[in-house]
Amino acid sequence: MEIFIRQISEKDVFPVAALCGQLGYDLSIDQTRENIKAVLSTNNHDGFVVVFGEEIIGWIGVGVAIQIESPACCEIRGLVVDDRYRNRGVGKMLVEKAKQWCHEKGYKSLRLRCNMKRTQTHLFYQHLNFRVVKEQKVFEIETG
Ligand SMILES: CC(C)(COP(=O)(O)OP(=O)(O)OC[C@H]1O[C@@H](n2cnc3c(N)ncnc32)[C@H](O)[C@@H]1OP(=O)(O)O)[C@@H](O)C(=O)NCCC(=O)NCCS
Numbered sequence: 001m002e003i004f005i006r007q008i009s010e011k012d013v014f015p016v017a018a019l020c021g022q023l024g025y026d027l028s029i030d031q032t033r034e035n036i037k038a039v040l041s042t043n044n045h046d047g048f049v050v051v052f053g054e055e056i057i058g059w060i061g062v063g064v065a066i067q068i069e070s071p072a073c074c075e076i077r078g079l080v081v082d083d084r085y086r087n088r089g090v091g092k093m094l095v096e097k098a099k100q101w102c103h104e105k106g107y108k109s110l111r112l113r114c115n116m117k118r119t120q121t122h123l124f125y126q127h128l129n130f131r132v133v134k135e136q137k138v139f140e141i142e143t144g
Helices: 010-023 029-040 090-105 119-127
Strands: 003-007 045-052 055-065 073-081 110-112
Touching: 003 090, 010 029, 010 045, 010 055, 010 073, 029 045, 045 090, 055 090, 073 090, 090 110
Parallel strands: 073 110
Antiparallel strands: 003 045, 045 055, 055 073
16 A cells, blocks of 8 residues: 655544544543644644555654754654554655655754653654754643
8 A cells, every 4th residue: 555745734633633642641531632723824844644554653843943043944843654654764765754844844853852751752852863952841821
């Protein structure tokens, strides 16, 4: 069966939401649709899905990270491969797509943040030659 990557679309909302669940985020269909629309509404973000036959079996989000203290770069904002299709090169395909997107936008580096508990995923990224450059805590406060 054919396997290929294409840009994410609102039509992908059901499989994308299901894959968000596998990533540990239980989003409603409406919220997932809003998020896809928001990603597609700016030049600084994008999303891609892997299509295998009739199925969406993975997705990646990528965006430009602009900050004051260092040069802008690109960031992988989310990545998941359907657990029935892992260890077949699909995650690597999606990371390559994000690298290509970053290069085409003219940025020199691609980074990502990954939960400390995802130890297997750290090995995946290191296998793909990403280096650990720092460790962080994420803080949050309610504002509304
Ligand atoms: C992380 C994840 C996206 C990897 O996708 P995948 O399709 O299973 O990975 P691939 O098959 O493309 O692996 C690519 C390469 O990494 C290697 N690799 C994968 N997992 C590895 C691990 N735990 N340790 C060492 N190498 C690993 C593969 O052997 C393969 O090597 P090769 O190219 O030399 O053959 C997938 O496991 C996943 O969705 N995990 C849960 C969600 C998650 O952690 N998302 C990332 C959040 S930041």
